[in-house]
Amino acid sequence: MGGDDIIEVRDLEHAFNGFWAVRGISFTVRKGEIFSFLGPNGAGKSTTINILTTLLPLQKGTVRVAGHDVAREPGRVREAIGIVFQDDVLDRDLTVWETMEFHGRLYSIPRDERKKRIDEMLTVVELEAKRNERTKNLSGGMKRRLQIARGLLTRPEVLFLDEPTQGLDPQTRMRMWDYIRGVNAAGTTIFMTTHYMEEADMLSDRISIIDHGRIIISGTPEELKNTLGEDVVYLETGDDAKAREALQGIGEIRSVTESPRGLSITISADGSHCLPRIVERVRDAGIDIASVNLKKPTMDDVFVHYTGRELRDTGA
Amino acid sequence: MAWEFLTVYWREMIRFTRFRTQLLSSLLQPALWMAFFGVAMSSNFNRFASAVPVPAGVVPVDYLTFMAAGVIAMTTLFTSLFGGISLLFDKNWGLMREMLASPMPRTHIMFGVSLSGMTKSFIQVAIIMAFGLLLGVRFFPGFSPARIVVSILGIFAFVGVFSLGFLLFSSTISMRLESPEGLQGIITLLTLPLFFVSNALYPIQAFPPVLQTLSLYNPLTHLVSGVRYFALGSEFFAVGASYSSTPGDILLSFAYLVVFAAVMYVLARRTFQKAVVT
Numbered sequence: 001m002g003g004d005d006i007i008e009v010r011d012l013e014h015a016f017n018g019f020w021a022v023r024g025i026s027f028t029v030r031k032g033e034i035f036s037f038l039g040p041n042g043a044g045k046s047t048t049i050n051i052l053t054t055l056l057p058l059q060k061g062t063v064r065v066a067g068h069d070v071a072r073e074p075g076r077v078r079e080a081i082g083i084v085f086q087d088d089v090l091d092r093d094l095t096v097w098e099t100m101e102f103h104g105r106l107y108s109i110p111r112d113e114r115k116k117r118i119d120e121m122l123t124v125v126e127l128e129a130k131r132n133e134r135t136k137n138l139s140g141g142m143k144r145r146l147q148i149a150r151g152l153l154t155r156p157e158v159l160f161l162d163e164p165t166q167g168l169d170p171q172t173r174m175r176m177w178d179y180i181r182g183v184n185a186a187g188t189t190i191f192m193t194t195h196y197m198e199e200a201d202m203l204s205d206r207i208s209i210i211d212h213g214r215i216i217i218s219g220t221p222e223e224l225k226n227t228l229g230e231d232v233v234y235l236e237t238g239d240d241a242k243a244r245e246a247l248q249g250i251g252e253i254r255s256v257t258e259s260p261r262g263l264s265i266t267i268s269a270d271g272s273h274c275l276p277r278i279v280e281r282v283r284d285a286g287i288d289i290a291s292v293n294l295k296k297p298t299m300d301d302v303f304v305h306y307t308g309r310e311l312r313d314t315g316a
Numbered sequence: 317m318a319w320e321f322l323t324v325y326w327r328e329m330i331r332f333t334r335f336r337t338q339l340l341s342s343l344l345q346p347a348l349w350m351a352f353f354g355v356a357m358s359s360n361f362n363r364f365a366s367a368v369p370v371p372a373g374v375v376p377v378d379y380l381t382f383m384a385a386g387v388i389a390m391t392t393l394f395t396s397l398f399g400g401i402s403l404l405f406d407k408n409w410g411l412m413r414e415m416l417a418s419p420m421p422r423t424h425i426m427f428g429v430s431l432s433g434m435t436k437s438f439i440q441v442a443i444i445m446a447f448g449l450l451l452g453v454r455f456f457p458g459f460s461p462a463r464i465v466v467s468i469l470g471i472f473a474f475v476g477v478f479s480l481g482f483l484l485f486s487s488t489i490s491m492r493l494e495s496p497e498g499l500q501g502i503i504t505l506l507t508l509p510l511f512f513v514s515n516a517l518y519p520i521q522a523f524p525p526v527l528q529t530l531s532l533y534n535p536l537t538h539l540v541s542g543v544r545y546f547a548l549g550s551e552f553f554a555v556g557a558s559y560s561s562t563p564g565d566i567l568l569s570f571a572y573l574v575v576f577a578a579v580m581y582v583l584a585r586r587t588f589q590k591a592v593v594t
Contacts, residue, residue, distance in 0.1 A: 046594070053417050054417060055413060055417055055592070055593070056592060056594055057592065079419045083413075083417055085413060085414075089410040089411055089413060089414060091331075091411055093331060093334050094327070094330065098327075102323060102326070103414065105323035106418040106420050107419060108318075108419070
């Protein structure tokens with residue numbers, strides 16, 4: 001494992017009363033990336049995140065977070081991480097400021113520094129105006145933002161996000177994604193669990209698909225989708241039959257079918273690399289192109305391919 | 317020295333003052349006991365007790381004054397037994413995870429909660445003593461101002477160590493239970509024998525031998541003895557019985573409460589170290 005790995009998990013296993021929630025997973029998270037665990041509820045995501053954040057004792061395997069072993073130095077791990085829990089873990093009757101103050105004091109951040117950081121974080125998540133509001137009066141998105149601000153207050157090396165947008169409306173979710181990207185861009189490594197395909201796809205540098213306590217496949221979203229090798233290019237031309245002839249000889253093209261709406265070309269490799277050549281060939285043959293469309297497999301396709309079932313059927 | 321437990325204390329006290337109805341009821345409840353139970357019972361007891369002649373040289377104490385010490389003890393008992401319930405809520409609402417995942421030593425959670433429970437008991441005891449004065453409770457009869465100060469400190473010391481023991485007990489149970497209803501059940505089951513098999517409301521001299529022995533193991537009895545010693549003096553006569561205690565007796569009672577608190581501390585500590593809350 002390289003020196004840039006901020007999380008190293010080897011052969012992690014965990015059982016509850018004889019039920020194996022996690023059955024031997026290994027992975028690493030590199031410094032500075034957004035790493036996602038994608039899988040249905042009950043796949044072992046929460047168990048893993050709870051072990052990584054020292055909330056569950058380590059049973060089997062080795063886990064190092066921010067350079068410290070979770071079993072031997074849980075205190076050092078706790079100092080180095082921030083957590084945004086799955087549900088809204090906020091004291092309903094504390095104000096926004098009190099919520100932050102409480103957290104800062106739990107981590108023994110000195111008073112002046114604490115004050116400065118709280119102001120700073122509340123500005124970042126745009127809750128400055130709400131500082132004296134009790135958390136029960138905040139909207140769902142604000143609550144989640146407050147939790148992110150809280151998680152970042154201690155300037156953690158790794159921020160754990162457990163289902164960060166669960167239960168949020170689509171618009172709020174998009175804004176949350178922006179916040180998460182911003183936090184990551186500012187240098188915080190992010191470990192995230194999600195059962196939303198598009199979320200993993202949009203945010204992650206790398207994804208591990210997890211199901212039944214095992215990692216099924218890991219890679220960048222692109223890699224995962226490319227392993228399916230089924231990008232499809234839709235082409236509308238002035239003369240589909242002639243265009244079809246012109247395309248012969250491109251090795252990556254698996255098949256071309258004609259339909260009244262145009263050609264659909266199935267490509268065995270990364271379609272985006274193949275697309276310019278397709279366009280070139282057709283143009284060189286003197287055929288007009290009315291439209292080009294590249295459809296890549298979605299994470300849904302990837303998930304179905306590797307687990308044999310739809311994520312949504314098993315999700316919450 | 318780590319002071320993080322003050323953070324937990326701070327939050328507990330915010331909660332205490334923020335829930336207006338809870339605050340008000342916790343302050344009113346002991347006053348109501350005094351006002352209704354105390355006044356009603358004292359008019360009866362004083363009638364019976366007047367039939368028993370007061371031995372020479374002993375200070376007679378009226379029933380309201382006698383039971384005021386019992387109300388102090390009872391209030392402390394209830395408040396302390398319920399003191400751990402905030403941990404149960406923290407656990408059920410997931411808030412506990414924030415503390416458990418922080419670098420703060422876990423024992424600080426119980427220190428913070430206990431300290432706040434103790435503070436609440438002190439406030440209540442102060443209210444009972446002040447309100448009692450209005451109702452005619454005659455604490456500190458003929459005491460000098462200096463002795464009154466010492467006596468108040470003595471009462472608070474007893475209340476403090478007693479409440480600490482029960483707060484730690486309550487915290488332990490809360491950490492092990494799943495539901496507030498369960499805690500409520502256990503508390504109800506405990507308060508009846510603790511309260512009635514004690515000298516809080518009446519002398520134990522007239523108890524059957526078994527109950528008398530049991531009452532001597534009851535921490536509440538020792539708290540009440542301590543409070544009465546400081547509030548009424550070493551020799552007094554109430555509800556047809558003579559009370560006499562030496563500083564040695566009182567020290568022993570105090571030591572008993574300290575041991576009780578220490579045992580509860582060990583139990584609570586073990587529970588907190590092992591606690592897994594996800």
